[in-house]
Amino acid sequence: MHELGDLYQEIILDHYKKPRNAGRLEQPTCSANGDNPLCGDKIAVTVKTKGDALEDIRWTGAGCAISTASASLMSEAVKGKTKAEIDALFEKFHAMVTGHGSSEGLDKLEVFSGVSEFPVRVKCASLAWHTLKAALEGQKDPVSTE
Numbered sequence: 001m002h003e004l005g006d007l008y009q010e011i012i013l014d015h016y017k018k019p020r021n022a023g024r025l026e027q028p029t030c031s032a033n034g035d036n037p038l039c040g041d042k043i044a045v046t047v048k049t050k051g052d053a054l055e056d057i058r059w060t061g062a063g064c065a066i067s068t069a070s071a072s073l074m075s076e077a078v079k080g081k082t083k084a085e086i087d088a089l090f091e092k093f094h095a096m097v098t099g100h101g102s103s104e105g106l107d108k109l110e111v112f113s114g115v116s117e118f119p120v121r122v123k124c125a126s127l128a129w130h131t132l133k134a135a136l137e138g139q140k141d142p143v144s145t146e
């Protein structure tokens with residue numbers, strides 16, 4: 001964790017210690033599980049959609065600080081957004097963490113910009129997003145980053 005900037009590190013640690021939207025929805029519209037064997041991160045996402053919009057999201061997970069904080073920050077970022085907006089956001093996020101795009105328009109998600117310097121962490125930071133995407137697309141098989 002020392003590799004990331006101080007301010008970013010503080011936000012990431014805050015979300016790691018107090019994850020937002022943690023838990024499981026009683027009657028989700030869709031759900032998915034994700035696994036990052038490289039680091040040992042696991043996540044389960046439950047989602048409630050209304051029309052094309054993501055109305056509510058909860059997730060449970062066990063993993064490193066980056067994967068946990070990413071799931072927490074993602075859950076805040078995607079609430080109320082449409083599937084198309086979430087796809088666009090994930091694309092921007094993925095471009096940023098892989099060093100192929102700027103953090104412009106990503107708001108708080110910018111805290112993961114430092115991840116681009118540590119390729120092994122990219123999977124930690126994007127696991128929750130891949131899992132959410134799988135849930136929204138109705139994918140039944142668990143997601144693996146490998």
Ligand code: ZN
Pocket residue numbers: 036039040041063064065066067123124
């Ligand atoms: Zn990890």
